Amino acid sequence: IPGDATNPTVIGDLINESDKALVVPTEKAIIINGTVTGSETEAEAGKILVKAEPNKPNGTIIFKGQPCNSAIYGTVQMYAKGKQILPAQTWKDNINGSPTFDQDFTTSYEWQHFGVPVESIRADDTFYDSFLREYDETYNGDNTTYYKKWRDLGNSSILQAFKGYEITQATPRTYEMKGKFQFCDKTVTMTRQAPIVQGSTDSNNEHYGLGQNIFGNSYTASIDVDKIEFSNEVEQTVYLYNTGRFYDWTNSDVNNGNALVAGQYTAIPINSSPAVYDGRIPSMNGFLLRFKDSETTHGGSDVTVTLKYADGGVVPNTKVQTAPREELSYLDITLNSKSTMDKLWLLDKEGTTEGFDDGWDGRKFFGTPTAFIFTETKDGHMQVNTSETLNNKIITFYANQDTDYKLTLVKSNLEDYHYLTLLDLRENKVIHLEKDTTVYHFTGSKSDVLKSRFKLVDNRNITEDMFTTSRLTGSYNNNKINVTNTTQFNNGRIQVFDVSGRLMFSDEINIGYNSYPINLKQGIYIVYLIVDSEEYSFKIMVKE
Numbered sequence: 001i002p003g004d005a006t007n008p009t010v011i012g013d014l015i016n017e018s019d020k021a022l023v024v025p026t027e028k029a030i031i032i033n034g035t036v037t038g039s040e041t042e043a044e045a046g047k048i049l050v051k052a053e054p055n056k057p058n059g060t061i062i063f064k065g066q067p068c069n070s071a072i073y074g075t076v077q078m079y080a081k082g083k084q085i086l087p088a089q090t091w092k093d094n095i096n097g098s099p100t101f102d103q104d105f106t107t108s109y110e111w112q113h114f115g116v117p118v119e120s121i122r123a124d125d126t127f128y129d130s131f132l133r134e135y136d137e138t139y140n141g142d143n144t145t146y147y148k149k150w151r152d153l154g155n156s157s158i159l160q161a162f163k164g165y166e167i168t169q170a171t172p173r174t175y176e177m178k179g180k181f182q183f184c185d186k187t188v189t190m191t192r193q194a195p196i197v198q199g200s201t202d203s204n205n206e207h208y209g210l211g212q213n214i215f216g217n218s219y220t221a222s223i224d225v226d227k228i229e230f231s232n233e234v235e236q237t238v239y240l241y242n243t244g245r246f247y248d249w250t251n252s253d254v255n256n257g258n259a260l261v262a263g264q265y266t267a268i269p270i271n272s273s274p275a276v277y278d279g280r281i282p283s284m285n286g287f288l289l290r291f292k293d294s295e296t297t298h299g300g301s302d303v304t305v306t307l308k309y310a311d312g313g314v315v316p317n318t319k320v321q322t323a324p325r326e327e328l329s330y331l332d333i334t335l336n337s338k339s340t341m342d343k344l345w346l347l348d349k350e351g352t353t354e355g356f357d358d359g360w361d362g363r364k365f366f367g368t369p370t371a372f373i374f375t376e377t378k379d380g381h382m383q384v385n386t387s388e389t390l391n392n393k394i395i396t397f398y399a400n401q402d403t404d405y406k407l408t409l410v411k412s413n414l415e416d417y418h419y420l421t422l423l424d425l426r427e428n429k430v431i432h433l434e435k436d437t438t439v440y441h442f443t444g445s446k447s448d449v450l451k452s453r454f455k456l457v458d459n460r461n462i463t464e465d466m467f468t469t470s471r472l473t474g475s476y477n478n479n480k481i482n483v484t485n486t487t488q489f490n491n492g493r494i495q496v497f498d499v500s501g502r503l504m505f506s507d508e509i510n511i512g513y514n515s516y517p518i519n520l521k522q523g524i525y526i527v528y529l530i531v532d533s534e535e536y537s538f539k540i541m542v543k544e
Contacts, residue, residue: 001028005060005316013037013065016047024050024059029221029316034065036072045178048074050117050220052174054081057317058283061181061220064310068184075178076117076220078284080130082110082168097202098146111166113241113286115216116159118179124155126177127167132157135164135214138193146197146208162188162307164214164286182218185313187304190234192291194298207298211291214241219307221314222280225273229306233295236270236359237384238281239288266343267362267383275330275345275412276362276384283317292358329413331390331420331456333373337402340370346393346456347386348414354486354512355379360386371400371444373407376452378488388513390417390456392473392484397453399444407440407454409433423455423467430462465538472509472529476540483514485531492531499524 001024003009013034016022024030039047050059058077066072088108093100109131123132133150134157141148150166159165161182192211200206217223230236265288266277273279281287289305290296307313330347345362352360355378362384364374375385376396387393399405407422411433414420422431424442431440444453452469459466459475471486474494483494492509494516505518509531520542529536 001025001030001059003029005029005057008060008062008316021047021049024048024061026051026053026056026059029060029062031062031064032066035070036063036066039072039074040070042073042179045073045075048072048181050074050076052077052079054079054172058220060222060283060316062314062316063181063183066183072181072183073179074118074181074220075176076284077174077176078114078117079172079174080112080114080167080169081172082112082166083172084109084168084170093146095146095202095205097200097205099197099199100145109168111168113164113166113214113216114284115162115164115218115286116177116179117218117220117284118161118177118181120158120160121177121179123153123157123159126175130167130169130175132159133166134159135166137191137209137211137213138195140195140197140208143195144198146200149209161218162186162215164216164288166286181220184309186218186307186309188213188215188289188307189302189304190231190289190291191302192296192298192300210298211296212288213290214286214288216286217281217283217307219309219314220283222282222317223307224313224315225268225279225281226270227308227311227313228270229308230270231303231305233291233300233303234305235290235292237290237362238268238270238273239265239290239362239365240268240277240281241265241286241288265365267364269359269362269384269386271349271359272328272330272345272347272362272384272386275328275332275347280315280317327413329416331414332410332412333395334408334410335371335373335397336406336408337371337400337404339402340400342370342372343383344373344375344395345384346375346390347384348388348390348416349386350388352386352388354387354484356382357386360384371402371405372396372398377486389458389482389484390414390420391458391475391482393456394452394469394486395454395456396451397444398451399446399448401446403443403445405442405444407442409438409440411436417458419458419460421457421459421462423457423462424453425455425467425469426453428467463538468536470534470536472531472534472536474527474529474536474538476527479518479542481516481518481527481540483509483516483529485509485511485514487511487531487534489532492529495528496520497526497528499526 008029010031014036016038088106132153190213194207194210268276333344335342364381364383420433474483496505
């Protein structure tokens with residue numbers, strides 16, 4: 001197959017009456033617009049082979065013209081990177097309310113979430129000498145502890161398409177799965193039936209894992225996140241998991257994603273998906289969906305989510321975009337240190353709020369006890385945060401055992417921000433983001449008291465009063481006063497006074513981003529903001 005994921009090989013019908021196999025190597029892709037002949041039976045599964053290798057995208061095969069009621073059999077390889085790591089690591093249960101809170105446990109195996117790329121397969125025929133588990137939202141083990149969401153599978157267990165599984169083994173290896181390929185649209189069912197964990201002291205988390213469902217991509221191509229059809233009850237975000245040990249991810253708060261570090265989730269909101277890893281669920285990758293907070297009620301009815309196949313619902317296994325998408329305005333921030341990496345995406349979108357916007361914002365799942373960057377909102381911690389402005393955005397940083405860190409900030413379509421600047425609130429440093437990519441080196445310590453470490457401002461003249469973490473901030477630009485209110489209160493008040501104390505302008509402040517066009521004579525003015533008990537004031541200079 002000569003075509004790659006960017007320029008796939010496209011054919012009409014595939015007719016194979018020989019004893020040879022069509023082989024789709026890694027990083028290659030083929031799209032069949034017609035039908036397939038010669039692979040209709042299980043005995044012919046060896047006549048199509050989709051390859052896998054370490055550190056490369058799987059081969060891709062997309063069946064565009066095949067009738068949904070027909071069968072195509074083939075063989076798909078999966079490289080399983082889970083393994084045993086010795087010595088075993090110790091982790092501490094740090095979820096408040098857990099029956100085993102503050103207790104130590106050990107773990108040594110990395111687990112990989114996956115889905116089988118065929119309709120069904122028997123465990124011992126394919127996964128000899130490995131360990132397999134199936135995710136079950138309705139299960140909490142013996143109902144006495146957290147963390148018991150996975151059921152052990154045996155030799156005779158049947159793995160089925162689009163269900164969520166995890167696998168590990170002593171060392172990484174490649175498996176071959178033979179069976180009936182999956183194509184056409186599929187629906188997956190989400191439950192909210194997790195039983196009570198006896199001994200839980202957190203009334204909000206006694207049904208551990210309630211409404212959180214894990215599935216697998218069983219297509220031989222990536223799923224385009226923004227083509228998924230979500231039910232109204234479901235949060236419009238896909239969470240991708242990266243292989244890790246229980247030690248790596250068990251410190252997560254169940255209600256709070258980054259797939260760059262072992263054992264963490266990355267949030268991909270449907271509307272923000274073009275900015276986050278190109279918005280794709282790779283073939284055979286596991287993914288998590290969750291109910292909206294307001295719908296996470298025990299005993300609620302099941303709902304379905306539709307995974308689209310036709311009309312661009314699936315795409316080749318690569319991060320390269322092959323279809324036009326809306327150009328989003330965003331700042332892509334990467335945190336690096338000797339032992340860790342984390343990601344944060346900040347998007348500018350008119351009509352969004354400072355709180356959680358379904359389909360635009362993605363929650364932060366905390367995994368490995370490592371270094372993190374995220375934003376804090378009234379609705380929780382966010383890894384993907386969309387609002388009407390990046391101005392005065394606060395970035396929270398938590399250090400780990402490392403001392404030297406690096407931020408890499410990449411701008412995309414942010415031409416309207418002429419003076420975008422990063423402020424290091426601890427070091428009182430100013431970092432102008434003049435280029436498309438800016439790198440900033442800094443130090444941090446686990447003992448640092450200041451967690452609101454960075455702030456974004458869009459202002460040519462940086463003044464001392466900008467080095468604040470107030471939830472109420474303002475700026476002046478192009479005859480407009482811009483106010484960001486990240487409190488939970490409306491009905492605040494903005495007042496503008498001249499130097500003699502006369503009131504020149506007054507208006508209400510609502511939650512989120514507020515912009516006030518003003519018409520003032522040349523001079524210096526004082527802007528006073530108040531919302532509930534939060535106050536903030538600053539000077540502006542109006543020129544002719």
